Amino acid sequence: MTSDPIIFLIKTLANLYLFVVLLRLLLQLTRADFYNPISQGIVKATNPLVLPLRKFVPSVARVDSASVVLALLVQLATVAVVFLWVGYKADVSQYFIYTFVGVIYHLLDLYFWAMLISVILSWVAPTASHPGALLVQQITEPLYRFVRGFVPNLGGLDISPIFIFLGITFAKQMLAGFGVI
Incomplete structure (x- = not known):
């Protein structure tokens, strides 16, 4: 949007916290090891804001709705601060579009990096x-x-990450058309 260093700092800090909140959500959805020390760090970093939200936002099935709401609120706050800083006048619908698209974009980005780490670790x-x-x-x-349910088995070669990377990149490019903050 702009090369202002203040906006860079705001977006970086907000996106780091959004990354941690989304990671918490993924850890719960995938039922990852709660007692893992990294999981514990993520829970401790997000509990101050997630626990109060849980009083008002109940979980739905396996989805921790409080984490979803927190992710949306962090992204909404980021969008609002950036818009205010640059003097951009937006209507309410634009705030919601940038917020929703931004959270999905960052979730895809999180999966992209997790997949890349996974592929490198497998080698x-x-x-x-x-x-x-x-x-x-x-x-x-x-x-x-x-994805392995759709991709044919090639012996010892797993090509499912290729299709996942293609899908993530395609989805991110589609979302980038809406604008991501």
Whole structure:
């Protein structure tokens, strides 16, 4: 949107926290190891804002609605601050579009990086027992499993990450047309 260093700083800090909130949501959706030290750090970093929201926003099935609402609120606050800083006049619908599209875009970005880490780890350290490697595997495996249902088995070669990367990149390019903050 602009090369203003203040906007860069605001977006970076907000997107880092949004990343942690979305990671918490993915950890819950994929039923990743709650006792993993990284999971515990994520929970501790997000609990101050998620727990008060849980009083008003109940969970729906396996989805922690409070985490979803928090992600949307963080993105909405980012959009509002950036718009105010640059003096952009937007109507309410634009705020909601930028917020919703931004959260989906960042969720896809999170999956992109998790997939990339997963692919690199499968080459370098396929049996890694580091807590971070285990969490990446637990987050990405449901997506791998889904895509493997459509991709033919090529013996020992798993090409499902290629299709996932293509899908994520395609979706991100489609969303970028709406504008992402």
